[in-house]
Amino acid sequence: VTARTAETRAVERANQAFYDAIENSDLDALEAVVLTGPLAESVSTVHPGWPVLRGRAEVMRSYALIMANTEYIQFFLTDVEVAVDGDAALVTCTENILTGGPAEEDGSTGSLVGGLVVATNVFRRTSEGWRLWAHHGSPVLAEEDDDESGVAADDAEDVDEALAEGSGADPLGGVLGEDGDKGGGSDVLDDRPGDDDTEE
Amino acid sequence: VTARTAETRAVERANQAFYDAIENSDLDALEAVVLTGPLAESVSTVHPGWPVLRGRAEVMRSYALIMANTEYIQFFLTDVEVAVDGDAALVTCTENILTGGPAEEDGSTGSLVGGLVVATNVFRRTSEGWRLWAHHGSPVLAEEDDDESGVAADDAEDVDEALAEGSGADPLGGVLGEDGDKGGGSDVLDDRPGDDDTEE
Numbered sequence A, B: 001v002t003a004r005t006a007e008t009r010a011v012e013r014a015n016q017a018f019y020d021a022i023e024n025s026d027l028d029a030l031e032a033v034v035l036t037g038p039l040a041e042s043v044s045t046v047h048p049g050w051p052v053l054r055g056r057a058e059v060m061r062s063y064a065l066i067m068a069n070t071e072y073i074q075f076f077l078t079d080v081e082v083a084v085d086g087d088a089a090l091v092t093c094t095e096n097i098l099t100g101g102p103a104e105e106d107g108s109t110g111s112l113v114g115g116l117v118v119a120t121n122v123f124r125r126t127s128e129g130w131r132l133w134a135h136h137g138s139p140v141l142a143e144e145d146d147d148e149s150g151v152a153a154d155d156a157e158d159v160d161e162a163l164a165e166g167s168g169a170d171p172l173g174g175v176l177g178e179d180g181d182k183g184g185g186s187d188v189l190d191d192r193p194g195d196d197d198t199e200e
Helices: A003-023 A027-033 A056-068 A156-165 A186-190 B003-023 B027-033 B056-068 B156-165 B186-190
Strands: A044-046 A072-085 A088-100 A112-126 A129-139 B044-046 B072-085 B088-100 B112-126 B129-139
Touching: A003 A027, A003 A056, A003 A072, A003 A088, A003 A112, A003 A129, A027 A056, A044 A056, A044 B088, A044 B112, A088 A129, A088 B044, A088 B112, A088 B129, A112 B044, A112 B088, A112 B112, A112 B129, A129 B088, A129 B112, A129 B129, B003 B027, B003 B056, B003 B072, B003 B088, B003 B112, B003 B129, B027 B056, B044 B056, B088 B129
Parallel strands: A044 A129, B044 B129
Antiparallel strands: A072 A088, A088 A112, A112 A129, B072 B088, B088 B112, B112 B129
């Protein structure tokens, strides 16, 4: 195991610990993952669809709130990519989320809902290990095709094709709603490569 | 000017240069902002509502696509916060976006659409200045109140209040749609402080 690989794995573990803490509704475990010290005030989090929350205390409160209002949640991480440079590490991943609504009045389990969120997580190296500096999660609003990979597209050919076709990608991914251009950014990613560039 | 302040300003300028490049549809200017070198493959971008795009070439192609399909776009950045630590810098900000749809058939200007996006931008220090390592933008789906500040909430009291009220914040910010709990994460942020704290 090279030092580089060991570092990458350490960051991966920190990233997994972050999601495990939320999954287990374990605020103490989350406290252990989130950065403390001089940078604590600059810790930031964006929950999907939310504005930015800043400062460790504020971020922790939001998780306490979420945990208190979540009956059940499970993260299946896919497409996890880690890049380490010096004392900073960048993780991008796809959160395949399964979450349960509140229990029914008769006590039965609430309905399960699935969701696709992409995250950018920034970690800092500390004397005690890698700690989360910033988390940004956002909903994937692009339409899915039948491809079962479930991972984010990372094939340059898609963008090339979309460019050639002149599909209407817009910088807001069509999220503004008013704009009739329904294609939006999703066109670029609709036709995901399961295998290769032999697309119709 | 302290070294710290000078650094922060340099990062702010790099962040502004990033948005200026998109606003001016200037791909060369954008090339100059985005990180090159050994980390180029790990450069990542999430456009609002999109999956993750990875690798400098892929990211640049997506911007070329967006520029080619955007008649008009303007970013008013608010709530810009910069934290510098060593060779990494974290920027969070709110992008108040004004964008124009395609021109009408009669040649008149397309309709303008506004949107609120929050961004987490990660910069790396290089010998040539600060360069963008990661950008993650996402739509703010929380309902706005009448507060005209237009900035993201950063007041801990909001979360406390929401906690006390037991509003149904969920980790997906209600973006999954199926879940009838319309309150979602937005409740936490509805009541935004215009001027509460004495923060810069």
